Amino acid sequence: MTDLLQLLFAGISQGALYGLLAIGFVAVFTVSGVINLAQGEFAALAGLVAISASASGLPLVVAVALSLLVVLAVSLTMERLTVRQVPGLTTLQSIILTLGVSTALKAVMLIGWGPDAAGLAPITAGTIEVAGVSIRSQELWILGIAVALTLLIQWFYQSTAVGQSLRACADQPIAARLVGISRSRATLLSFAIAGLVGAVVGVLASPISLSAWDSGLTLGLKAFVAATLGGLVSVRGALLGGVVLGVLESLTAGYLDSGFRDAVAFLLLILVLGIRARGGFTVAGGARV
């Protein structure tokens, strides 16, 4: 029983990270129909920048803030230099384009930080023991921040004028343009959200699962699976999808074989999409954005 609880909790906190990163996919996809393959690299980059800043003597808060700024700058630059430049991207083009950015970012990290993984100091160290389950305090931070940030983003979409205009762009691009909402500003904003959640995930995950130049690959793929589980258009769905994936991974690693951990996301993706394809129904579930 304790084992199960332990696994569940570990899965939920890991899953919250997938879910948070998944929101980045959702934000960009709903506005521009692009799946940003560099989403995982945002997280890896944030982790590495924070580690370096922190190692150079800056306080953790400043290091984290700096990494958020750097990643935000990267995500906005990416939008301006690439996605913005090609109007009417086809699916294939968007895949190649964001894959290119993702590959270049990976290489930049490899050149700048070398091939070895490193970890950021946790926000607070130590573990807490609840009902025989030992919980790292970092995991509590992850959960708290993930939920808070998700709620914040959802509030932004639903209750602010800017957020609603983003939603309008996603739902009715032509109508949105008619009432004067700039598609281009919306895309930029969506990349800002993608950069923000990417960076937050990067610094939160680093103390537990380490950051490396190539750690964005599987992280990004899993976040995509989480976003897909949530229907790819829903912020809340993305977080829940992440938690489901995290828990399944954790249970698989705990009860079957830790080697299978990385297979879970892939199998889930095929299963979910396969079932959906067979039923022939359209994108399911959840409130849009």
Place this chain on the structure above:
Amino acid sequence: MSSATTGVTGPIDDVRSAAVTGWRARRGDAVSLLVLAAALAAFPLVASTTLLNAGVYALIYSIAAIGLSLLMGLAGQVSLGHAGFFAIGAYTQAILVTRYGTHLLLALLAAVALTLVSAFLVGLFLLRLRGHYLALATLGFGIMVFVVARESEYTGATSGIFGIPKPLINGRTYDSPAEFFWLAAPVVLIGLLLARNLVTSRLGRALSAVNDSEVAAEALGVNTFRMRLQVFVVSAGYAAVAGALFAHWLTVVSPDSANFPLSVTFLLMAVLGGLGTVWGAVIGAFAVQGLGEILRNLIPRIVPDVTGEVQLLGFGIVLAALVVFLPGGLYELWRRALRALRPRRQTSMAALSAASAAKDGGEPPVDIPTLRAAAIEEALAVDRRVSGRGPLLLARGISARFGGVVAVDDVDLTVSPGEILALIGPNGAGKTTLFNIISGVISPLSGTVTVRGRRVDGRPPHVFASAHAARTFQTPQMFASMTVLGNVMVGAHLRGHAGLLAGGLAVPAIREERALERHARRLIDLVGMTKDTDTPVQDLPFGRQRLVEITRALAAGPDLLLLDEPMAGLAGPERRALSDLLRQLRAAGLAVVLVEHDVEAVLALADRVAVLEEGSLIALDVPGRVRQDPAVIAAYLGTDDDDDEVAAALQSDAADSPQRMPGE
């Protein structure tokens, strides 16, 4: 959001237009192949050692890149995990040769066979996915192969398999870079030839059509899923051959041969060369290897102490830059250069397009010659085994619903050979939806559709087509990258049988290809479009596009023809000509069902008229009685033109209703 559900199609024009180019293109390709062969033969003689080493890798990788280029350019599908197949080939070869002492060529056969089987199984699941999902799923597949290779003791875990001998064939060892290069070059050339044949084959033509309009290609009998799966498997086979060669060249296979950066490298090679051509993959492979070589030397000089695959920096930037600046890759650059070198041809092209622009302005009427039914019978070349007077199309209790709206409500319809049935009704009455259900474009909520006793409802449109039925669309679904001839030849798809193998080898399929072309030309002559045979359909005025679509639908020799608003956009004389053609088709024994707004034309033409209102069949009778039916008059015949136009706008919304695409 539609981009998520459509197939991955990109800046891919030329694979398709290559589909119908005949012997001149074949000769041109033969010359190119010879030039490439000569260049490859000479390369080891002139290249420095470093360059030659890079060249060997370029040659090996180019085989995988050709496969990927086929997959992306022809099948319109993307794989971000092709290194996975490369690794399966490499590991199989390595294990067989080192552990079991298998002969190298036998091992190669086994490596390719195993990879083909894996790709078939993987593709069976993955190719049901579309666009982004497929891309990410293939990426996941690549990661899985990598993880398995790294974790499994059988594959030597992280250290991999080593001690693979350099190739030894007929007592001769190919151990120097030059010898290995000469060994691999013929493999590349053969691979190129097969890929090129495939592109111009019946399969290639059908897949090009799918890239233009999947629903139209399916409705002409193209089994999209099956063909994509075939190309996926072939493409993996190419990767396997590359992998096996790689194993023998490097003499070590490690999990790195399955890693993601290698998949990206293959992708870059295909994209840089240009997805429009399989030749580009070879050029792209050499360019990418060259770039990698330069960057591996350059970056450590700028940033000391770097290790690993730093060349990815350049690869990533080039990949992104290609999409922004040169979507057609080096091949596009080459074509631009050619065009610049041939100014005379350009002006004649300009004159041509000016002429066609002038044509657009004046829309000449479509001139359908008057023909005897016997001529049509002959041109359609149908062996019409008349199965009594039994019904051809039988629809029972068809219902469909979009969201909460009932689009079609419990409709029964029977159509017999040799009759014209008109389907009329106010806009939004469910006419197009009914067509979509009958032809398998969408599944009904309930009810059954049989064509000649064969169930077709809820099955992909190609099943409908293979029951000797064809349809056209409200908005013409042209294969925009092809000529009129190409379009009609896709229509004749089901007359052919040449598959993957015959297409790849080309020679076995030549007779069939010629027969298909003859047939298509005869039909084009029949409808009076001889002059437009080699015109790209995009350049045709709207009315002629409609006619092409009908001709294309006739090309397979259907017993049942569904026409969705064939008169729309046609002028008076054209409408009369089309009516004549339809009468002749009827006389030849075809059953025609048409949705039409021109009520007068319909009443004059049809044997029976079915009237739909709000999804329900409110009348089904001979024109004379329908004309008198009070319910019909109330629902439909009283409306004036202005109402029609408002309704027409609504109708176009209805056409956007969700369509179930096969394999999605």
